[in-house]
Amino acid sequence: MDRIAPTEHPVLPAIAARWSPRSYLDTPVTDAQLHAVLEAGRWAASAYNEQPWQYLVTRKNVEPEAYAKLAACLVPFNQGWIGQVPVLMLACARLNSAGNGKPNAWAHYDAGQASGSMAIQAAALGLQLHQMAGFDAAAARAAFNIPEDVAPIAAMVLGTPGPASALPEQLAQRETAPRVRKPAKELFFFGQWG
Template sequence: MSMPPDREAPAEHPIEALLRRRWSPRSFTGAPVERAALDSLLEAARWAASSSNQQPWHLIVARKADEPEAFGKLLGVLAPGNQPWAGQASVLMLAVARMVNPANGNPNRHAFYDTGAAMAQMALQAAALGMQLHQMGGFDAAKAREVFGIREGYEPATAIALGPVGVAEALPEALAAREVAPRQRRPIGEWAFFGGWQV
């Protein structure tokens, strides 16, 4: 089950169907993700663009069925509100950005931007394979650093839940309502300015 048709983005201008199908569900079936599918997602992230081709992204990947201890640790660094639904995902991940250029040790101020670009490509590949992933800012970065021994120069950027999508009814009532609420985005005119800055 990829997604209900009514979850497709109501785009106001023509965009690729895959972009319309990508969304961030909270209900997952928990069915295992095949290693070949996971490798495909990682390959999609691998080919993201990055400043000076530094490719600063790193991922801790924990499959619920295959790396249950790591899965539990990742679940434990999530915000309490994310833990119940994310615990039903097939895979949890933690994206970590390398904050320095390995060639010269200089700061890479584009590291988070580039890591986000890689995760966006992975999200689209998940949608193409009939799954979805949900990126979360709701996690304890300091705890993640401690639990996984993430050394200086690397920063946890986002937590990710991945898997086949479940039904909204499997969620608590408040989350189920959000799962089926109309999808919305700011109008383009609020953030795209032709000819100069207007904020």
């Protein structure tokens, strides 16, 4: 299912095509697709080229136990819609600089950029990546022995969007609601703040 953003100015097709579905087919993501998505994240920019992002990747048909463990960390709302989505991941950030061991103030920012690139690459491939804040970071840390200096930031699913009709009524409505954004004038200030 397509849900192209009604942009006010032309943008790259994959940017307009990216969205966050909740209905997914169980069609597997191929290795080539998955690696292309991860590669897009690898080439994101980062402060001092620290590349502080790290991802736990679980494929339902390859790492089913890890997939189930990660799914169990999601809040019930998200558990309710992920369904049979083939890939479930956890985006994390290394909080301290590999160079000097000091806190890296841009770790979250940089990890977000990597995830953003991955989402665009996914859309370009006809897949979609849906990020989720709704998960228990402490549970994920415990389940996967994630070190203390690595912060679990967002869970995310990757797969092929499915029909909205596969979702319960309320979610199906959200799946087909118009895509909205704040007006540009609230976001971008030219020359002076506000």
